[in-house]
Amino acid sequence: MALKILIIHESRVISKIIQDYLFTDHPDAQIDHIDVPAFPEKTILTLEKTYDLVFSGMEMKGYTGLDIKNILQGSSANSHTPLIIMTPTDTPGYRKRLMQNGVKYILPIPCTSTRFRQLIYKIFNPAPVTGHTLYAIPDSRVVIFNNDKKIPGKIIDISTDSITCKIEDYLPKELEKAQKAIVQFPADYGKASTISISGDLAGFKDLFLLNESSSRSSKITWKIKWNLFELHAATKKTLQLYLGRVPVSSFELLKYLEKFNKNKSRSHESKIDILSAENKVLHEQISKLRKKISELENVSPDVTLKDVSLSALMNEIPEPSDDGFKLSIFKKVIEDNIKIRSEML
Structure with missing residues (x-):
């Protein structure tokens, strides 16, 4: 209810x-x-x-x-x-x-x-309990595939080589000919991460019709060969572990996940090291720029340029010229400059 x-x-x-x-x-x-x-x-x-x-x-x-x-x-x-x-x-x-x-x-x-x-x-469950407490968890669900038909069911028992499900309102013949099963459940109930395990149904094993007044139910067991384990994280990244035909033990699976997490951690540490090195270089460049700014701020506004070639004050590269008109203009500029300086003395 x-x-x-x-x-x-x-x-x-x-x-x-x-x-x-x-x-x-x-x-x-x-x-x-x-x-x-x-x-x-x-x-x-x-x-x-x-x-x-x-x-x-x-x-x-x-x-x-x-x-x-x-x-x-x-x-x-x-x-x-x-x-x-x-x-x-x-x-x-x-x-x-x-x-x-x-x-x-x-x-x-x-x-x-x-x-x-x-x-x-x-x-x-208000009755007091001692020792280990078993908490009620929601029914684990499974989807059975028979060609293009998807048959939902509840998992009664699951192991490394078999799966037993409760199926509602499906004929035994449809169930016996099923080819594939996908189990999906939260990695930790209430969180966004989910685990999916899919496998090929290698053969029908057992069928038992349940006498329930509300519906026609079947308890059915298949032999199964698990082939893919997927962990879908909230970050949209997916961990895939191909199980192959040999059932994988929980110890091997935990070992694989531990290795995956270590590799992921090393990758993050490597990225952090690169960013730290780049940050150090940027700080050094900023320090140099601040030093130059400080030096410029201490320069007197009446500073005179010494030993600075005319080309350093121009965008164009100086070239020799035989143009008499240009030479006369340049000569006139020099004479006027000398005259102005002499008047200032």
Whole structure:
């Protein structure tokens, strides 16, 4: 049965994060939102739907999480609905004060997907446990290919050489003739990275018809030869590992991933070294330019040019000329210059 969940918060960003976490583990969940402070108290008091779980912010304009708790307890439909208070303040003293006010479940914001999942598990599995705790995870999905037809299913069991699935509403003959399977699931539920493993169905192994009143289901097992492992990261980069016909062990896979990460790290370090070297050269050039500017700033404005050839002040390269007109002009310029200087003395 699909979970019915209510989120009460003034931040749409936080509401969206909680919704994404919930849909990752519970894709069929029915999620409603109430924006704060733009809702009257009677909105909750008159709700006819009984929710399985309610999320509420603690520090909101107009209402606190404790206000929401009291309103829920006064309603007819959700007086016993579990309430999770979301708060950015996560100190022992603050948690103690909330618990003294009757708050049982507290979720720090931001939070990891693991912590979120542990809290949800604790709410729906209240019995105390000892030793290792197994957390409920969403069904792993598979797509079976029979020619151009795609047949969705749930994975019951998966190993290095076989796969067992639960298939709904398909004839046994269609399933027995399937050629390929692709398994896809999040690398860490709630994150953007996903893992895909594809393989060739090497032969039909077993078929068992499940007697379920709601639908016609089959539990079917194939022998499989895995051939491709893909890790799709949020950066759009894809790691591909061709498995071949020999099943790869988890140890070998982890070793490969470790090597891949080391190579990637070395590549980044090499790029950083190159950038550091370029940065050093640029700093040296800047230092030289600053020194030249400083020297020019200390030069007197009345400085005279000494031993500077006329060609250094011209764009054109000087060439000898026998043109009498040019020689006369040049001679006149020199005579006028001498005359002006003599008058200044």
